[in-house]
Amino acid sequence: MPTLHMVNKSPFERNALQSCLAHALDGDGVLLFEDGVYGAIKGSSVSGDVEGKGGVKIYVLGADLGARGIESGRLIEGITVVDYPGFVDLVTSHDRSQSWL
Amino acid sequence: MAYEVNGTTVEHDEEGYLTDINEWNEAIALEIAKGQDLEMNEERWEVVNFLRNYYDEYQVAPAIRVLTKALAKTMGPEKGNNKYLYELFPYGPAKQACMIAGLPKPTGCI
Amino acid sequence: MSEAKKFLYVNRRAPYGTIYALESLEVVLIGAAFDQDVSLAFIDDGVFQIAKGQDTKSLGVKNFSPTYRALGDYGVTKLYVEKESLAERGLTEDDLMPIIYEDENDNFAEKPSLIFVDRAEMAKMMSEQDIVLSF
Numbered sequence: 115m116p117t118l119h120m121v122n123k124s125p126f127e128r129n130a131l132q133s134c135l136a137h138a139l140d141g142d143g144v145l146l147f148e149d150g151v152y153g154a155i156k157g158s159s160v161s162g163d164v165e166g167k168g169g170v171k172i173y174v175l176g177a178d179l180g181a182r183g184i185e186s187g188r189l190i191e192g193i194t195v196v197d198y199p200g201f202v203d204l205v206t207s208h209d210r211s212q213s214w215l
Numbered sequence: 216m217a218y219e220v221n222g223t224t225v226e227h228d229e230e231g232y233l234t235d236i237n238e239w240n241e242a243i244a245l246e247i248a249k250g251q252d253l254e255m256n257e258e259r260w261e262v263v264n265f266l267r268n269y270y271d272e273y274q275v276a277p278a279i280r281v282l283t284k285a286l287a288k289t290m291g292p293e294k295g296n297n298k299y300l301y302e303l304f305p306y307g308p309a310k311q312a313c314m315i316a317g318l319p320k321p322t323g324c325i
Numbered sequence: 326m327s328e329a330k331k332f333l334y335v336n337r338r339a340p341y342g343t344i345y346a347l348e349s350l351e352v353v354l355i356g357a358a359f360d361q362d363v364s365l366a367f368i369d370d371g372v373f374q375i376a377k378g379q380d381t382k383s384l385g386v387k388n389f390s391p392t393y394r395a396l397g398d399y400g401v402t403k404l405y406v407e408k409e410s411l412a413e414r415g416l417t418e419d420d421l422m423p424i425i426y427e428d429e430n431d432n433f434a435e436k437p438s439l440i441f442v443d444r445a446e447m448a449k450m451m452s453e454q455d456i457v458l459s460f
Binding site: 115117129130133136137138139142210211212213214215 | 335337338345368369444447448449451452453454455456457459460
């Protein structure tokens with residue numbers, strides 16, 4: 115019964131990503147979009163939290179990365195970039211969606 | 216928009232609910248009831264006072280099913296039912312009784 | 326009627342700085358009319374919503390904290406509170422309002438609505454919902 119967690123806040127401004135990761139279960143997915151994509155950058159003060167959730171798959175919305183000038187080479191290892199149809203696929207392939215505002 | 220009672224004016228919204236609950240008094244209640252073509256007898260006062268007490272305790276006007284349940288518990292099933300309340304307040308206890316009690320329209324009331 | 330769905334309202338914001346807490350409470354009250362299986366979760370700053378002793382007189386805004394005590398009348402009787410979120414904020418269970426409901430199926434016995442769970446239990450409870458609404 116996997117959940118898709120959705121995070122749209124910068125982890126450097128709010129604790130939405132940290133709280134999300136603390137409540138995500140193995141098999142769940144986390145989609146980072148809007149300012150949430152800043153949580154996907156490697157070498158930050160929160161990237162360790164993201165890398166530490168081995169059983170949770172992390173996705174990031176490509177359009178929001180591009181808008182913010184974040185190239186894919188700067189992303190944490192193992193993160194999957196998705197487009198808008200991919201976003202929709204994620205929503206439909208999980209049992210529920212949960213937003214972390 | 217305002218009610219005129221004993222020379223004072225009390226603001227209300229476009230539906231007739233008081234703008235400021237703290238301005239309520241019994242004279243205003245009688246004035247609102249008059250506008251609804253309702254005479255304030257003992258039974259109607261009982262419901263209005265119950266609503267005011269509920270709001271004072273919980274800061275919310277109860278939904279109709281919450282009101283009937285609470286009335287049934289404190290005053291018995293003969294008063295805690297829809298038929299009794301609609302006989303007292305034909306256009307809906309939530310609408311009319313809350314308005315007379317000076318409370319906001321109940322949350323979720325359509 | 327179709328089977329009741331499990332609805333969870335997740336509260337993560339403190340009460341007066343933003344409109345989230347009040348909006349959540351109003352949606353819960355309205356949604357209660359639909360007779361679903363409703364739970365509330367209080368995590369992160371959301372635990373401040375049910376802190377005791379709230380007094381907004383000087384602020385000039387409505388103190389809606391008493392309304393949480395009316396939730397039982399609306400059939401909303403499961404308020405999950407995360408222990409870690411309390412501890413992180415220097416709070417204990419005694420810093421929260423007592424919230425109870427009357428169990429109609431048990432001669433109106435008064436029972437506590439607050440259910441204190443740790444983070445792992447909270448995560449599991451969230452994963453068992455049909456619909457999760459976040460505020």
